[in-house]
Amino acid sequence: MTVPNVTEVAVPSRTIGDITKERILDAAFDTLVDEGITGASARAIAAHGEFNQALIFYHFGSVRDLLIATIERSSQIQVERYRQRIEGITDLSDLVHVAATLHAEDMERGSITMVAQLMAGAASDPEMGHAVVQAFQPWIDLVETALRQVFAGSPIEAFLPFGDMAYAVSSLFLGLELVSKLAPDQEQDDRLFSMMNMVSGMLETVIAGQPLLG
Amino acid sequence: MTVPNVTEVAVPSRTIGDITKERILDAAFDTLVDEGITGASARAIAAHGEFNQALIFYHFGSVRDLLIATIERSSQIQVERYRQRIEGITDLSDLVHVAATLHAEDMERGSITMVAQLMAGAASDPEMGHAVVQAFQPWIDLVETALRQVFAGSPIEAFLPFGDMAYAVSSLFLGLELVSKLAPDQEQDDRLFSMMNMVSGMLETVIAGQPLLG
């Protein structure tokens, strides 16, 4: 990467090619969310973004490399978005509430759906599998950060395996979006998070040393 | 359906066609597990089962209808298998142990992996989506049965939303197999279930009315 001379270029110059690349990446994302991995062909992506099919191969070499670039880019962007949303959350019940909101948002936006789709698609492609796993890691890390925040200072903090918990919670959301996308049921999701809320309430009660029943 | 005359046919007759149909269904299952939804073409399935590609269309009409028949059949069979394994389990920690075993087995066998793959593949196909959701329901019901068993007689039994819990747990396993298949990590899975074991132990302690810490 060359650093532009400041006297020459004041703002980081975005070439027209960069703009096209982003258009293609956006279209690939949209296609993955709308049509799934089986529908994410070069033709379908080009139709979604209303550009020429050949541009995909000019800019990314192959559809597969485009999809890999797509998950890398959007994971990075979306994780950063979500990270801002969990910042400052120190209460478990607040975290559950934010999680419910983010899940609902993501059902529209599709960033986790896209991860699930690429994960399924990478099943027979080790190289792509590696890229997808790499892109999924920041999501797990994000969850771990959130969990550590809300359990900081708790008497059980020292006993909790945050890494494993984050792995489980991330997988849960992955599976959840897979199912939710297939059978959209807002009420089911509402009940799910109200259950999580109940569990978090019980947990807070127990941690405080109070009896659960009474 | 005609009932065969007992004097004529002693055992329910399986035509040679039925046997072929099962071969095709088995091959479709194997292909889905090994190659994923993107690799489950008519040719690939035929190669897996070492039969002629045209048989798929003769017996099932289309690849899609074959895949739908596949998930219907194997979900039914596998859920029945698993149901036998959770029979008589009344202890939460025993359930966790069985769940860990079944998860490990399924990583080899692939019945849940197959559901995850078809779920991803059905994203852009409402009709297939419906079939997959239908096939997933018995899994959720199975989990609900297991949960009801271990919480039967517990003082918190009346407060627990078993249906929602089953939905969540099923989704968790779905996501888990999706990730595990992509990045096989036996140690991670071991830690996961040891965590679940810890949680179930904590839960039993709390339900018994004893303090969690001390």
Place this chain on the structure above:
DNA sequence: GTCTATAACGAGATAGAC
């Protein structure tokens, strides 16, 4: 019921004009 052969089409990818 199973085979071979092939039609009809969509896929990824490239060449070459602009």
Place this chain on the structure above:
DNA sequence: GTCTATCTCGTTATAGAC
């Protein structure tokens, strides 16, 4: 950097011999 045109291959699916 973007376009049209096209190649090649794999795909679903069918026709017709056996």
